[in-house]
Amino acid sequence: MLHSQRSFMLATIMALCLTACAPLELSSPSSSNRASTISLRATAPQPMLKRKLTPFEQTLMRKPGDLHGSQFTENKLQARLATMKRTQSADATFRQLLQWLHEDYRRLVMETANFSTDINPTTQQPANTIILEKPTHFAILLDASGSMAEKVNASTKMQSAKKAISTFVSNLPPAATISLRVYGHKGTSQATDKALSCRSTEAIVPASTYNATRFSQALDAIKPSGWTPIAASLAAVEKDVPPQAEEVHLYLISDGEETCGGNPVQLMSQLRQSTMRPHVHVIGFRIDDAGQKALKQMAEAGMGTFTYVDSGEELDRFLRAEHQRLMREWLHWGQKNGSEALRMRQQKMSELDRLLMRWKSTADREMNRMKLALRYLEQTGYPPTQREKLKQLIQERSDQFDAYLTETRRSLQAAIQKSGWEAWSDIWDEGAHQMRKAMEN
Known part of the structure; x- marks a missing residue:
């Protein structure tokens, strides 16, 4: 009064x-x-x-x-x-x-x-998609090593990954920022190119809201070629996150374990303890037992989840399910x-x-x-x-x-x-x- x-x-x-x-x-x-x-x-x-x-x-x-x-x-x-x-x-x-x-x-x-007598709840009502109560960033790390050229059914692993990622990002909240970082995309899987390839990690889509043309062009340009520097990619991912982001979801897709001598488990642990504190989701794409074990350890270090997918269809289903999990923000809203x-x-x-x-x-x-x-x-x-x-x-x-x-x-x-x-x-x-x-x- x-x-x-x-x-x-x-x-x-x-x-x-x-x-x-x-x-x-x-x-x-x-x-x-x-x-x-x-x-x-x-x-x-x-x-x-x-x-x-x-x-x-x-x-x-x-x-x-x-x-x-x-x-x-x-x-x-x-x-x-x-x-x-x-x-x-x-x-x-x-x-x-x-x-x-x-x-x-x-x-x-x-x-x-x-x-x-007007009653207007304080949380902004979204126009046509989910609402995120905090500024949220989605960081996607994609393996571009040579093994991603392997065919599974009618498509290569890379083709399946590109399709699933494209669908996933197109359905994210318009206000969210997204980055796409690839690793192992330079050189070849030959020993002579190992040093070059193990240094290769690049944010081919810097943090920004979703732009279909930009994302499509970036995905099209990826060619699987080199080694698997997961640790180097994790060491660089903090640079992809905009300072205003209060919540970070990190999706790492790989068909193999670290092959460049790095320690991705340690890097993931450090990320989890940083101010970024990402929600970690590690996806193993048709990976062998040793690779699964390594990726699980990495996910556990980041207090996140590990999911094994055997095909492009399974990867697509996982990311669709992940989107629906995010869409349940509507229920909470x-x-x-x-x-x-x-x-x-x-x-x-x-x-x-x-x-x-x-x-x-x-x-x-x-x-x-x-x-x-x-x-x-x-x-x-x-x-x-x-x-x-x-x-x-x-x-x-x-x-x-x-x-x-x-x-x-x-x-x-x-x-x-x-x-x-x-x-x-x-x-x-x-x-x-x-x-x-x-x-x-």
């Missing part, structure tokens, strides 16, 4: 920003009530508000009486009543009491007119934001309750002081006919407040409920839609 002057100023600024919003209509208490016809209109200029004020609200925007709030004492009131002519009309007496006792409702009116929408709805309800309690407390204070004045007048010779009429006017004003607060509660609660359920429904509809798309890919 807004209890301070600073908060009051912030509410005014927000009101200026929201003037273009569609107004929330509040019906006002009946204009036939006599109290409304004799209440004074606002004398202070009205600020820009989110919606038009009701007639009753307009009457409450007047300057408060000089005996409002803490300015009031019973002795001050009695002293003024003692000088009041007992022959004046009840209407004149009521107006006089309002001039003295009218509470300061201006802030309450502004807060009510500007009360936002829906759960988080759906719960957030319901929490925000309850929070709005609580804010409204607190606002209405302040309204009631302020209106009750004014009414109680009006009734105190009436009792004093009764004891000091105020004519019975005038007394009954004044009592009626005070009751009509009390009824106006009751009607206004009842309608305010009804209207704003309905708007909060509508906004909350619409936000919740939109979240789950979008989540379900994207989950269906994920399963279709």
Whole structure:
């Protein structure tokens, strides 16, 4: 709730920003009530508000009486009543009491007119793909050693790997960054080229968001040729990760173990302990038992997973399954934001309750002081006919407040409920839609 002057100023600024919003209509208490016809209109200029004020609200925007709030004492009131002519009309007496006792409702009116019922969960809703709550980078390390030219069924290992990787990256979140690093792509698998080949590791797609043409051209240019410098590739991969990435997924695809004398297990352990802390996924492509053992040890050092695939189809299925695992981020997104929408709805309800309690407390204070004045007048010779009429006017004003607060509660609660359920429904509809798309890919 807004209890301070600073908060009051912030509410005014927000009101200026929201003037273009569609107004929330509040019906006002009946204009036939006599109290409304004799209440004074606002004398202070009205600020820009989110919606038009009701007639009753307009009457409450007047300057408060000089005996409002803490300015009031019973002795001050009695002293003024003692000088009041007992022959004046009840209407004149009521107006006089309002001039003295009218509470300061201006802030309450502004807060009510500007009360936002909008419910917008904080996590951005994605447009057409999965949402990643953190800036995420996908680093792909691809073996380009000579053995990747081996045929499995109708395609070479390299051809199958290129196809699977291409499908995988095309379905990643648009906001994610991706890098593709190859190793062993220079020289040949001959001993004379070993030094050259073991130094060969290159980010042929530097970190960037997905670009189909760039990725396709980079994949097409890869020719399997040399040795297998896995450790050298791992030593260089940190350079591929943009500094803003808060989460890194590292996919290493190889059809063999390290052949350049490096220690990929140690390198993977160091990566896991670095600030990068990647989620490691090691894929062994039709690899022998010794190679499987070496790659498993590497995956364990990175606290990651090792997967053996026997063909291009299996590799494609693995990466598709991996994509679907990532797409389940939608489920978490829906759960988080759906719960957030319901929490925000309850929070709005609580804010409204607190606002209405302040309204009631302020209106009750004014009414109680009006009734105190009436009792004093009764004891000091105020004519019975005038007394009954004044009592009626005070009751009509009390009824106006009751009607206004009842309608305010009804209207704003309905708007909060509508906004909350619409936000919740939109979240789950979008989540379900994207989950269906994920399963279709």
